[in-house]
Amino acid sequence: QVTLRESGPALVKSTQTLTLTCDFSGFSLTSSEMSVSWIRQPPGKALEWLARIDWDDDKFYSASLKTRLTISKVTSKNQVVLTMTNMDPVDTATYYCARLQGPAAPFDSWGQGTLVTVSS
Amino acid sequence: DIQMTQSPSTLSASVGDSVTITCRASQSVRNWLAWHQQRPGKAPKLLIYKASTLQSGVPSRFSGSGSGTEFTLNISSLQPDDFATYYCQQYEDDYTFGQGTKVEIK
Numbered sequence: 440q441v442t443l444r445e446s447g448p449a450l451v452k453s454t455q456t457l458t459l460t461c462d463f464s465g466f467s468l469t470s471s472e473m474s475v476s477w478i479r480q481p482p483g484k485a486l487e488w489l490a491r492i493d494w495d496d497d498k499f500y501s502a503s504l505k506t507r508l509t510i511s512k513v514t515s516k517n518q519v520v521l522t523m524t525n526m527d528p529v530d531t532a533t534y535y536c537a538r539l540q541g542p543a544a545p546f547d548s549w550g551q552g553t554l555v556t557v558s559s
Numbered sequence: 560d561i562q563m564t565q566s567p568s569t570l571s572a573s574v575g576d577s578v579t580i581t582c583r584a585s586q587s588v589r590n591w592l593a594w595h596q597q598r599p600g601k602a603p604k605l606l607i608y609k610a611s612t613l614q615s616g617v618p619s620r621f622s623g624s625g626s627g628t629e630f631t632l633n634i635s636s637l638q639p640d641d642f643a644t645y646y647c648q649q650y651e652d653d654y655t656f657g658q659g660t661k662v663e664i665k
Contacts, residue, residue: 486595502560544608546648550602
């Protein structure tokens with residue numbers, strides 16, 4: 440059974456750096472074609488893709504947020520970490536991690552999400 | 560960036576009704592199109608991928624069609640659990656989602 444769970448601070452201040460961790464089980468990021476992405480959803484709004492990391496450590500970022508994002512993996516711990524710098528109140532959102540089985544694949548398993556509020 | 564536009568934004572229906580949601584892409588995504596369901600306060604759940612392939616465990620009353628720039632999600636005989644928000648998502652070029660269609664009880 441595939442599970443993903445996000446964790447991180449519920450509240451950050453403007454200009455601070457956010458660090459989120461995705462702990463997953465039921466698959467391995469050493470397996471060919473496996474990937475994990477981060478997606479966010481501001482309250483009452485639509486979903487926005489942020490970043491993806493592949494089994495071979497290739498990394499891809501949203502063009503609009505690329506300068507602020509870093510995605511990495513800790514294979515031994517089955518974790519994927521996202522950092523976002525220079526946080527702003529508009530970054531208030533629920534942040535999800537999700538699995539993909541290949542680059543040309545949909546998000547087929549999602550974590551429960553973690554709400555991050557940015558105070559000014 | 561590929562933009563995804565869904566219609567309608569809100570849809571009112573009753574249990575047992577059949578409904579259709581449309582998703583249009585700003586450029587061709589071939590058939591790299593998925594549909595996700597999101598219930599209030601919950602994570603999205605994959606329903607359909609490659610435009611028309613039902614994800615394992617998803618009831619057959621859900622179906623998808625289309626290719627290129629126009630896609631539809633059909634739900635036949637709405638059940639109480641189906642009242643939720645539905646998002647289309649392209650994965651032809653990075654990933655973008657539609658703005659969502661809320662299916663509410665009439």
